[in-house]
Amino acid sequence: MNKQPKAVALISGGLDSMLAVKVLQEQGIYVEGINFYTGFCVEGHTHAIRKTDQKKEKRNNALWVAEQLGIKLHIIDVIEEYKEVLTNPQHGYGANLNPCLDCKSFMVKKAREWMDENGFDFIFTGEVVGQRPMSQRKETMPIVAKQCGDDARLLRPLCAKLLPETLPEREGWVDREKLYGFNGRSRKPQIALAARFGFDEYAQPAGGCCFLTDQAYSIKLGDLWKQRGNKNYDLDDIMLLKVGRHIRPREHFKVIIGREEGENNFMNGYRKQFTHMHAISHNGPLALVDGKVSRDDLKLAAQIVARFTQGRDASCVQIEVSEKGNETPFTLDVTPLHNDDIPKEWYL
Amino acid sequence: MLCPMPVIRAQNRIKTVAEGDILEVICTDPGAKNDVPAWCRINGHEVVSIETQDDEIIIKIAVGGEP
Numbered sequence: 511m512n513k514q515p516k517a518v519a520l521i522s523g524g525l526d527s528m529l530a531v532k533v534l535q536e537q538g539i540y541v542e543g544i545n546f547y548t549g550f551c552v553e554g555h556t557h558a559i560r561k562t563d564q565k566k567e568k569r570n571n572a573l574w575v576a577e578q579l580g581i582k583l584h585i586i587d588v589i590e591e592y593k594e595v596l597t598n599p600q601h602g603y604g605a606n607l608n609p610c611l612d613c614k615s616f617m618v619k620k621a622r623e624w625m626d627e628n629g630f631d632f633i634f635t636g637e638v639v640g641q642r643p644m645s646q647r648k649e650t651m652p653i654v655a656k657q658c659g660d661d662a663r664l665l666r667p668l669c670a671k672l673l674p675e676t677l678p679e680r681e682g683w684v685d686r687e688k689l690y691g692f693n694g695r696s697r698k699p700q701i702a703l704a705a706r707f708g709f710d711e712y713a714q715p716a717g718g719c720c721f722l723t724d725q726a727y728s729i730k731l732g733d734l735w736k737q738r739g740n741k742n743y744d745l746d747d748i749m750l751l752k753v754g755r756h757i758r759p760r761e762h763f764k765v766i767i768g769r770e771e772g773e774n775n776f777m778n779g780y781r782k783q784f785t786h787m788h789a790i791s792h793n794g795p796l797a798l799v800d801g802k803v804s805r806d807d808l809k810l811a812a813q814i815v816a817r818f819t820q821g822r823d824a825s826c827v828q829i830e831v832s833e834k835g836n837e838t839p840f841t842l843d844v845t846p847l848h849n850d851d852i853p854k855e856w857y858l
Numbered sequence: 859m860l861c862p863m864p865v866i867r868a869q870n871r872i873k874t875v876a877e878g879d880i881l882e883v884i885c886t887d888p889g890a891k892n893d894v895p896a897w898c899r900i901n902g903h904e905v906v907s908i909e910t911q912d913d914e915i916i917i918k919i920a921v922g923g924e925p
Binding site: 545547551569570573574576577580581582583584585586587749 | 862865889893896899
């Protein structure tokens with residue numbers, strides 16, 4: 511190959527993909543990045559919702575990494591296509607509703623399509639053998655690689671020496687000897703390599719970068735599917751699972767109660783899609799009611815909501831209720847439920 | 859609409875307009891004030907202005923050409 515080889519990197523925004531890019535840039539490879547947005551990414555929207563998080567610097571780590579490395583980044587919306595990955599994972603779920611192996615396979619497959627459409631020569635990732643219990647094991651790496659096709663165009667620069675030779679190595683585009691053999695869950699080799707490259711700042715998301723690995727989130731998603739009787743969802747559904755307390759006092763409805771001002775503001779944008787309520791006699795949160803409810807159900811919901819107002823110890827709290835599709839609100843005078851009256855099982 | 863959707867929408871729209879055109883991105887997520895300029899810097903576009911009007915953030919981008 512006389513021209514400079516072109517590779518597309520899967521960029522998560524974490525340290526490993528950052529290192530992988532730098533390793534190949536040092537070998538003279540032209541790199542552009544690709545980042546897939548599934549709707550479940552932790553960074554991005556959640557930082558914007560909660561008031562307590564609003565003081566933190568808001569940045570998209572994938573964009574930040576790309577800028578540090580001087581590469582273009584393409585962010586691809588895969589929300590619709592990802593539904594099939596999540597609802598019907600061929601290799602099942604991890605500890606929660608995280609279909610990590612199918613997810614990685616899907617992303618590599620999509621990256622291959624992008625590579626072919628844009629005239630690039632190979633794909634690479636920051637994967638490390640043994641780092642993740644599901645998608646980054648020596649046995650599962652070939653499963654992911656297969657999604658890239660049969661021509662060995664998927665390279666993992668950080669653990670390449672532990673894996674079969676790939677096309678970029680065979681063709682001499684990349685010097686295998688200058689790649690790495692990182693293995694296992696220790697981060698020490700990556701941190702040492704980061705120091706060598708002079709990276710003194712990088713994202714290390716605690717608990718991963720995907721809501722689906724989060725137990726509390728997965729419980730709420732599982733509840734949504736169970737109540738619907740199917741695994742359909744849209745972006746608004748999965749966004750609302752990220753905010754508020756979710757309390758299901760009856761099988762046929764749940765109440766989502768804002769926990770702070772940022773969440774109330776965010777939920778306010780959804781109020782017309784739901785029956786919603788808030789206290790008018792005391793300060794308190796906005797609550798959305800999800801499900802078909804009777805007047806008795808609304809009274810129960812109002813009593814629960816009253817529990818989270820400043821009138822929680824009052825004998826009466828006035829709750830204004832706006833039913834979905836009805837412009838005229840009405841008021842319910844309710845006695846707040848005591849904490850002991852809200853069984854733990856109601857909390858999702 | 860929360861990030862990264864404003865970036866994705868801007869990225870997809872920019873493919874359909876000519877170099878030198880001004881693209882106006884209207885969004886509500888404060889994160890867009892960092893993300894859209896970052897995306898522009900790495901992809902060869904220039905942010906002309908960022909204004910906030912009520913709850914809306916309006917970012918004007920001068921579309922660059924292929925480097």
